[in-house]
Amino acid sequence: MTTARLAATGDLATFRRPARLGAIGLGGWGQALATAYASSPALVLHGCHSRDEGRRAAFAERFSCRSYPSQQELLADPEVDGVIVAVPNDRHADVVVAAAAAGKHVFVEKPLAVTVADLVRIRRAVEATGVVLACGHTARRLAGIRQLKREVDGQSIGTVTSVEAVYGNDRGLIIEPDDWRADPAQCPGGPLTQIGIHHIDNLQYLLGPVRRVCALGRSPRPEVGNQLQVATVLEWDSAVGYLGVDWCTPGTFRIEVHGTGGRLRYELDYAWWGDSAHTDDHAILTRTVPVSGGGPTAGTASSVTEVVPLAVGNHLLEEIEEFARAIAGGPPVEVGLDAAEAAAAVLLAAVRSLSDGRAVDVASVTATIRAAASS
Amino acid sequence: MTTARLAATGDLATFRRPARLGAIGLGGWGQALATAYASSPALVLHGCHSRDEGRRAAFAERFSCRSYPSQQELLADPEVDGVIVAVPNDRHADVVVAAAAAGKHVFVEKPLAVTVADLVRIRRAVEATGVVLACGHTARRLAGIRQLKREVDGQSIGTVTSVEAVYGNDRGLIIEPDDWRADPAQCPGGPLTQIGIHHIDNLQYLLGPVRRVCALGRSPRPEVGNQLQVATVLEWDSAVGYLGVDWCTPGTFRIEVHGTGGRLRYELDYAWWGDSAHTDDHAILTRTVPVSGGGPTAGTASSVTEVVPLAVGNHLLEEIEEFARAIAGGPPVEVGLDAAEAAAAVLLAAVRSLSDGRAVDVASVTATIRAAASS
Numbered sequence: 172m173t174t175a176r177l178a179a180t181g182d183l184a185t186f187r188r189p190a191r192l193g194a195i196g197l198g199g200w201g202q203a204l205a206t207a208y209a210s211s212p213a214l215v216l217h218g219c220h221s222r223d224e225g226r227r228a229a230f231a232e233r234f235s236c237r238s239y240p241s242q243q244e245l246l247a248d249p250e251v252d253g254v255i256v257a258v259p260n261d262r263h264a265d266v267v268v269a270a271a272a273a274g275k276h277v278f279v280e281k282p283l284a285v286t287v288a289d290l291v292r293i294r295r296a297v298e299a300t301g302v303v304l305a306c307g308h309t310a311r312r313l314a315g316i317r318q319l320k321r322e323v324d325g326q327s328i329g330t331v332t333s334v335e336a337v338y339g340n341d342r343g344l345i346i347e348p349d350d351w352r353a354d355p356a357q358c359p360g361g362p363l364t365q366i367g368i369h370h371i372d373n374l375q376y377l378l379g380p381v382r383r384v385c386a387l388g389r390s391p392r393p394e395v396g397n398q399l400q401v402a403t404v405l406e407w408d409s410a411v412g413y414l415g416v417d418w419c420t421p422g423t424f425r426i427e428v429h430g431t432g433g434r435l436r437y438e439l440d441y442a443w444w445g446d447s448a449h450t451d452d453h454a455i456l457t458r459t460v461p462v463s464g465g466g467p468t469a470g471t472a473s474s475v476t477e478v479v480p481l482a483v484g485n486h487l488l489e490e491i492e493e494f495a496r497a498i499a500g501g502p503p504v505e506v507g508l509d510a511a512e513a514a515a516a517v518l519l520a521a522v523r524s525l526s527d528g529r530a531v532d533v534a535s536v537t538a539t540i541r542a543a544a545s546s
Numbered sequence: 547m548t549t550a551r552l553a554a555t556g557d558l559a560t561f562r563r564p565a566r567l568g569a570i571g572l573g574g575w576g577q578a579l580a581t582a583y584a585s586s587p588a589l590v591l592h593g594c595h596s597r598d599e600g601r602r603a604a605f606a607e608r609f610s611c612r613s614y615p616s617q618q619e620l621l622a623d624p625e626v627d628g629v630i631v632a633v634p635n636d637r638h639a640d641v642v643v644a645a646a647a648a649g650k651h652v653f654v655e656k657p658l659a660v661t662v663a664d665l666v667r668i669r670r671a672v673e674a675t676g677v678v679l680a681c682g683h684t685a686r687r688l689a690g691i692r693q694l695k696r697e698v699d700g701q702s703i704g705t706v707t708s709v710e711a712v713y714g715n716d717r718g719l720i721i722e723p724d725d726w727r728a729d730p731a732q733c734p735g736g737p738l739t740q741i742g743i744h745h746i747d748n749l750q751y752l753l754g755p756v757r758r759v760c761a762l763g764r765s766p767r768p769e770v771g772n773q774l775q776v777a778t779v780l781e782w783d784s785a786v787g788y789l790g791v792d793w794c795t796p797g798t799f800r801i802e803v804h805g806t807g808g809r810l811r812y813e814l815d816y817a818w819w820g821d822s823a824h825t826d827d828h829a830i831l832t833r834t835v836p837v838s839g840g841g842p843t844a845g846t847a848s849s850v851t852e853v854v855p856l857a858v859g860n861h862l863l864e865e866i867e868e869f870a871r872a873i874a875g876g877p878p879v880e881v882g883l884d885a886a887e888a889a890a891a892v893l894l895a896a897v898r899s900l901s902d903g904r905a906v907d908v909a910s911v912t913a914t915i916r917a918a919a920s921s
Binding site: 332333335337339341344383385386387388389391399400401402403404405406409410411412413415417419420421422423427429430431432433434440441442443445446449453459460461465466467468472473474528529530 | 705707708710712714716719758760761762763764766774775776777778779780781784785786787788790792794795796797798802804805806807808809815816817818820821824828834835836840841842843847848849903904905
């Protein structure tokens with residue numbers, strides 16, 4: 172076992188044995204994840220399942236694991252400790268509930284779920300069984316977001332006052348009308364659900380719980396029938412901000428944080444998003460602060476911008492290894508049920524705002540979930 | 547007359563004589579304006595008025611013009627063709643109405659006004675008298691905003707899909723509770739009125755009329771009693787976007803435009819904002835477009851960012867010379883009653899949204915103004 176290949180330092184003494192995992196959902200993202208984690212010494216990729224027989228066979232061959240013709244068979248296998256779920260959003264709850272009932276730990280892709288009913292089912296299942304639940308909010312693991320967190324907590328730009336987070340790609344220009352992403356029920360708010368959820372988690376990671384949101388959206392392709400651009404304003408106890416998601420523009424991913432003493436800007440070359448071993452090599456974080464004497468007249472301030480050095484990690488590998496270690500008795504996962512549900516609650520508040528045309532309190536969504544889950 | 551000093555090329559043959567102008571409101575901004583235009587061959591700075599006697603005397607001496615003890619005397623002087631108004635926002639309508647009644651043309655600072663009632667008074671006065679009205683939406687005259695307009699119109703990044711405009715400075719950290727900017731009646735939404743209005747005009751200049759807005763704001767200094775950060779989402783027929791204004795952060799001014807084929811980013815070193823002869827020297831515009839083959843795997847695209855060369859102008863000089871030329875028989879001003887009222891209507895819609903917690907149609911504000919003005 173090559174401990175040097177573990178993405179994060181952990182106490183290896185707590186490992187009983189590498190967790191044995193099964194992959195459920197073998198589409199593009201399921202494959203990108205497996206590419207990152209398949210050869211990790213922290214786990215064994217034991218088997219896989221997809222409804223698509225060809226995809227299942229190809230995955231099993233590529234990653235040298237067993238192919239299960241049904242999800243039930245995979246979940247019934249006592250050799251499997253946990254599952255990595257990358258199925259469409261509206262199937263997350265079904266798979267999580269079935270896995271928990273079978274005593275399997277669950278890593279599930281973001282968003283945790285896109286309806287209150289599904290969030291309630293997930294909370295009940297996890298609380299009733301005590302399985303480990305981890306959610307794929309991988310973006311906060313990017314080196315630049317980790318550094319942003321350190322800068323914010325260390326007040327390198329004073330107290331944070333406002334923030335902008337923007338995420339775009341060209342998905343909306345190419346999806347077919349029958350794609351599940353084109354269906355507001357499966358993917359409410361389009362890119363808000365599918366990519367915006369990453370920045371929702373990033374922003375709550377950086378600044379704490381969002382209190383209120385208001386969103387406006389556009390559906391520029393009538394045949395698609397879902398929003399392809401959504402602009403959302405957010406309110407915290409201590410700041411305001413913006414989340415912009417755009418499915419009709421070339422890949423873009425950035426966060427800009429303003430504070431009483433300066434500002435920070437993080438930007439990623441989105442092409443490298445899925446190649447998690449190299450994502451951090453294609454990102455830049457800058458810090459801009461005023462400097463006295465630099466302005467046009469005596470005593471006025473100009474500003475200076477510095478590049479902040481970033482470490483290089485592997486965001487996809489890290490999240491799966493952390494899940495595997497948690498199963499094997501390691502520390503709890505970073506993004507578990509509460510954090511994933513909190514991100515989903517902001518998402519659902521924004522979706523409600525899209526249809527109501529008014530600001531929505533996130534606490535009202537969370538209260539509904541919690542009340543239903545405990546009743 | 548040194549025609550080379552005219553900021554924009556105009557048909558000098560149409561000039562009867564340089565317009566004779568009076569300055570009303572001689573605070574910091576009135577002085578910054580005069581510094582830019584006082585020696586222009588397109589006009590004669592004939593006189594000035596401020597309620598503050600010392601300020602009046604100092605201005606008259608510095609710019610070698612007459613000092614009028616009262617606004618009435620300045621407006622009664624037949625030698626004066628027009629006035630340049632830089633008084634607090636809630637006095638704009640009074641001065642515009644008085645000037646128009648005296649047959650004087652008016653350049654008035656942004657925002658045109660901050661109440662529907664004042665906007666109605668201004669429209670009535672201008673329509674009844676036919677005086678030239680120009681409004682100080684100087685930001686669209688920045689070389690980078692002009693180039694953004696050319697890029698957007700020329701579709702260098704395809705069709706525009708979303709946009710972010712951010713403007714911040716540290717005014718909110720230093721103003722006293724009795725400053726007029728701290729009063730929601732005189733400066734509704736704080737920085738939204740005072741600096742956000744520039745980006746409202748920029749965005750409507752670039753993308754056409756805003757249809758709907760929703761805003762959330764914060765009042766972090768209870769003793770000030772006005773919002774110091776406001777986050778606003780905007781909806782167009784063809785795009786969505788964001789306007790962020792923050793009065794608790796070091797100076798920052800930028801616009802980012804996303805399109806189906808790339809994105810543009812304009813950023814200004816805000817320290818140079820008031821030194822209009824050099825503002826354009828301290829700005830950068832970049833264009834980012836995908837390049838095939840640059841990504842991590844065969845066939846995937848990365849992106850390349852290029853700096854777009856910018857001309858250098860003088861935004862404050864240009865707006866005042868244009869006003870002077872319009873008075874003297876030149877072309878109409880670029881930002882007249884309609885454009886300035888349209889910016890104010892978006893502002894008032896956002897202010898209403900701040901208090902109502904819901905999205906507000908800009909057309910409803912405009913309809914109210916127009917109906918009252920024509921009744």
